Amino acid sequence: MFHPYETFILLYSISECTRLPMKTYKLQAGLIIPVHQKPIPNGIIHLDADGIILGLYDESEYCSETVWYDGIICPGFINAHTHLELSGMKTLIPEGSGLNAFIGHVEKLKQHHLTDESLMLAAMDDMWESGTVAACDISNTRASISVKNNREIYWHNFIEVFGSHPSVAQSQFDKGIELLKEFQSRLPQFKSSLSPHATYSLSTELFNLLKEYISNYPGPFSIHNSESEDEIALFTRNEGKIATRLREWGVPSDYLPFSAKRPLQSIYNLLPNLQRVLLVHNTLSNAADLDFIMQAFSDPWFCLCPESNQYISKQMPIVVLFRKFTDRICLGTDSYASSGSLSIARQIYLLMQQKNGPGLEEAIRWGSINGARFMNIEEKFGTLEPGKKPGIIQITGFDLQKEHWINEPMVKRIF
Ligand SMILES: [Zn+2]
Structure with a gap:
């Protein structure tokens, strides 16, 4: 299972941004599909260490700890x-x-x-x-x-x-x-x-x-x-x-x-x-x-x-x-x-x-x-609603601009 924790620790230790409490993660993707609400282009999802969702934001909430993911983030x-x-x-x-x-x-x-x-x-x-x-x-x-x-x-x-x-x-x-x-x-x-x-x-x-x-x-x-x-x-x-x-x-x-x-x-x-x-x-x-x-x-x-x-x-x-x-x-x-x-x-x-x-x-x-x-x-x-622990996955292979698959989907499990 891919886990962003090590990446986060590294980023956290070299970062000047101190807004995030320890052991929480901010992930940003080309498109976040929360399912219960409209997709968020370049959206950010905030998670605790167990994968429980703390919040969903647009790109204005970016800070230096934010970890970028290509493609799409959606629920399990x-x-x-x-x-x-x-x-x-x-x-x-x-x-x-x-x-x-x-x-x-x-x-x-x-x-x-x-x-x-x-x-x-x-x-x-x-x-x-x-x-x-x-x-x-x-x-x-x-x-x-x-x-x-x-x-x-x-x-x-x-x-x-x-x-x-x-x-x-x-x-x-x-x-x-x-x-x-x-x-x-x-x-x-x-x-x-x-x-x-x-x-x-x-x-x-x-x-x-x-x-x-x-x-x-x-x-x-x-x-x-x-x-x-x-x-x-x-x-x-x-x-x-x-x-x-x-x-x-x-x-x-x-x-x-x-x-x-x-x-x-x-x-x-x-x-x-x-x-x-x-x-x-x-x-x-x-x-x-x-x-x-x-x-x-x-x-x-x-x-x-x-x-x-x-x-x-x-x-x-x-x-x-x-x-x-x-x-x-x-x-x-x-x-x-x-x-x-x-x-x-x-x-x-x-x-x-x-x-x-x-x-x-x-x-x-x-x-x-x-x-x-x-x-x-x-x-x-089933959705990325705050308070849920629905599993967080990344999908690549979809061209977000042209809105079609450029190859078969690749899935990585984040949580
Ligand atoms: Zn059957």
């Missing part, structure tokens, strides 16, 4: 969707193979690469160094419990349940509850809640068990939504690779979720739609889908994971459609199984390249305060 990122327990699968799954083949690869690899703690810790370090301060993590097993205490990242654990055949509904649900209770008792400092995996991977019976449970317990849930053409084909035409796979798994035709409607239009009645929900990926969502979601759910949030979408299916969500709901968009990296990085800055960069994509300030909001609001941790994270 919130990664709203990752799978820490898949950290061992980096580069093992071929790019562009499509969601159905991807799931097949994950299922095979899980037997060999799931529980290596050193790989999960390395992934957590990558997240931390690339600016992430809090994350929503999908857990299918207890593998990540023992490592999550070892780093500073704040977690929300989504205990994920799936099972397409009705005969396994009760046993899969019971397994999920048992795992949830273990997460809650061993990681009491974090939140954990139960979640269905995807629109297509639970029987009606299992959806109903989850709906009843989630409706009675606080905490958001997440669900993978409209990630591939095969998912759309299954629901609307009862065909495609996911339909074939479910048949191969012995799911009777009667139980395939064919409805002649789009995925969420088909299953929204099976979801606890009064609870806060994170709809993940939405790669194939169209304008009508988004309007439907806003009506059918009382508190929907969208998580975009563009790097993973490119890796799995070489597709991207139509980002301009989501901007209509800009205060409800979060960003996620997915895992190393489907992504070359765990960097939220890289998701920002990719989305900003899209036609009518977000500007820099809007995209940073998606990667910071929106995720914090979804996780209910906005009092601590």
Whole structure:
């Protein structure tokens, strides 16, 4: 971790300026993006030794202790969707193979690469160094419990349940509850809640068990939504690779979720739609889908994971459609199984390249305060408001005059 303390001590000792108390820092950057207020060109942020924000100023507050940072300073990122327990699968799954083949690869690899703690810790370090301060993590097993205490990242654990055949509904649900209770008792400092995996991977019976449970317990849930053409084909035409796979798994035709409607239009009645929900990926969502979601759910949030979408299916969500709901968009990296990085800055960069994509300030909001609001941790994270300790990061690679990326973002962690 880069730390300005040594630089500060040096500057302090040779400086004539004595206004700053010991062990506080003034950092100046080409652009400070506080998120809760307008960006400050050449702005200055004042921090104490723990990284708690003491104040935000324009350049008139410069004094000789002020340390200059090229580029942008913004709050730490919130990664709203990752799978820490898949950290061992980096580069093992071929790019562009499509969601159905991807799931097949994950299922095979899980037997060999799931529980290596050193790989999960390395992934957590990558997240931390690339600016992430809090994350929503999908857990299918207890593998990540023992490592999550070892780093500073704040977690929300989504205990994920799936099972397409009705005969396994009760046993899969019971397994999920048992795992949830273990997460809650061993990681009491974090939140954990139960979640269905995807629109297509639970029987009606299992959806109903989850709906009843989630409706009675606080905490958001997440669900993978409209990630591939095969998912759309299954629901609307009862065909495609996911339909074939479910048949191969012995799911009777009667139980395939064919409805002649789009995925969420088909299953929204099976979801606890009064609870806060994170709809993940939405790669194939169209304008009508988004309007439907806003009506059918009382508190929907969208998580975009563009790097993973490119890796799995070489597709991207139509980002301009989501901007209509800009205060409800979060960003996620997915895992190393489907992504070359765990960097939220890289998701920002990719989305900003899209036609009518977000500007820099809007995209940073998606990667910071929106995720914090979804996780209910906005009092601590997501903005550079005085009194908060949200993590302080520097991003370079963006031309502030011409307002475009000159190369991929480089992130340095300051606090
Ligand atoms: Zn995922």
